[in-house]
Amino acid sequence: MSGSLTIALDAMGGDNAPSIVVKGADMARRRFPNVNFLMFGDEQRILPLMKRRKRLRAITEITHTDDVIANDTKVSDALRKGKQSSMQLAINAVREDLAAGVVSAGNTGALMAMAKLALRTMPGIDRPAIAAIFPTIRGESVMLDLGANVECDAENLVQFALMGDVFARTVLGTVSPSCGLLNVGSEEMKGHAEIQQAAAYLRQMGATLNFHGFVEGDDIAAGTTDVIVADGFTGNIALKTTEGTARLIKEFLSDAFHSSLSSRLGYVLARRGLRKMRDRIDPRRYNGAMFLGLTGIAVKSHGGTDAFGFANAIGVAVDMAANGFNDKITKGLEAFDDFQPGPLEVAAS
């Protein structure tokens, strides 16, 4: 990438904001020397954090606002009363072409609603989706929707599949990515009406999209397909369940290594390999969920992440902007325009 790239940051979003935002931006600055920032939030709290960060300060324009969207703010309230919030102002910077993308660790629902209103959806997409990259036994897969749309119809699911396909091609570099629809069984007759109908559409696409069929929860980590499509409710449960299970095993593993002197010594010897493993599944490494289907780039960081995780979320926005992801996805979607679905035969549940 050449030239400079501006990223807008909601300095007040997240459990440990603005600290993790400022520290994360400073980490990202070292990784991406041509990036600069627009930071929105409480100047009184941001400036002290900048004191020892002269280089970050030099590439950051701070816009003060007192308004913050809290984690428990209802979406409707956020939209009505949050026009001067750090989140809304950061999004507006993308709409006004002052920034190439926005990153926030704040309230997901509010961020999605504001981004959708301010940035609008791409032609051919009715609803944007939240996508993230998952580590798998075979490498990496992308899953969407992770919570933007609690209820989805068949057409929404098909659009998610198309966006996921383009994402895997352009960002992950996968040739002819396979796409699976998350279900409670891989047999054709499984699942509810929406998922049945979506599968019927996707099966008709033939060469246009490499539809694998239904996949189950354990196929996510197995890497059975490059793209996993789900409604936002199911996708969110799968995402959070993955996080919880990983944390449980980490806890049990720590117990195992503390169970005896011999185990402690074993840990010391295996430490280097174990660290590599921990890095492979470090949730901070995979921090930064993308809002796909909007005309601007918006990345949601985990609310509880630290500076390293927030820096990675900035990295996702930088990658998407530098690779012209939104142009590619728009072009990719145009390729599907030729496809005309035929009459459907939907199997009964």
Next chain:
Amino acid sequence: MSGSLTIALDAMGGDNAPSIVVKGADMARRRFPNVNFLMFGDEQRILPLMKRRKRLRAITEITHTDDVIANDTKVSDALRKGKQSSMQLAINAVREDLAAGVVSAGNTGALMAMAKLALRTMPGIDRPAIAAIFPTIRGESVMLDLGANVECDAENLVQFALMGDVFARTVLGTVSPSCGLLNVGSEEMKGHAEIQQAAAYLRQMGATLNFHGFVEGDDIAAGTTDVIVADGFTGNIALKTTEGTARLIKEFLSDAFHSSLSSRLGYVLARRGLRKMRDRIDPRRYNGAMFLGLTGIAVKSHGGTDAFGFANAIGVAVDMAANGFNDKITKGLEAFDDFQPGPLEVAAS
């Protein structure tokens, strides 16, 4: 427990049947000396496996049948054409009071449909649910439904909560078990209409049921609540995602221990602690999903399990039968009869 207990086994269900069934029964025999078996399936395939298992043979009555329900058999076909199948005959043994419970590793949908028709639902329960015990950071929790009901209304979810409550009290021995409703956020306004309504009902129960509120996917492994309630679609995705994630980490862990000589040595030293940890999350240990809400005991073993896993599924059926679980759950449900739900105020999504 005193006296003898008879368990009916579908010898032909599961990927490696009848071998795992016979071997699993032999393991269970040693663990439960007063148990005997009714085994249904292909005698020509079962008898050779019994040759070296004289003690098992002595406590097992084999009923021959050629009919088997395949994994891909549609539920409607199973019900119509499977009347002489090993699965149906094993269930019938419970209905006719010849056995205290039935265990099968076969087709889940067919097993549930057959068991529901033959054993019927308990008074006050509209739909049975599949439940299983999960290891958590705090101990063990029970989650239901894991796939019996792809779509659930608010009343179904409330009934699952009641059954889960009684299960945690009587089988897990938890005093005043806390109950959580699986959702995409813990805030009151999150989720779709059914889950909102179910939560409103459960909140009204006050002292009758210890309703914690909404929980998220990562609360399952965290052990935030003793009971986790979900519709069967969501519960199944969570269950399978847990399995997949555990497998992924196991794979990464194995890579870590093979990454260098020092790591290999570390593994040897830490082996005992690691084995203990592996046992704690061994899916075979948690094999045996219970069908709750039926008038008879039915346990579903994982289709891909081995003899050790199948023996554990038999153990679940034996435990439930020996503890008079069904009587307890019926009595426990009666305690909720006094509860009269008031008018509901449901928050918007």
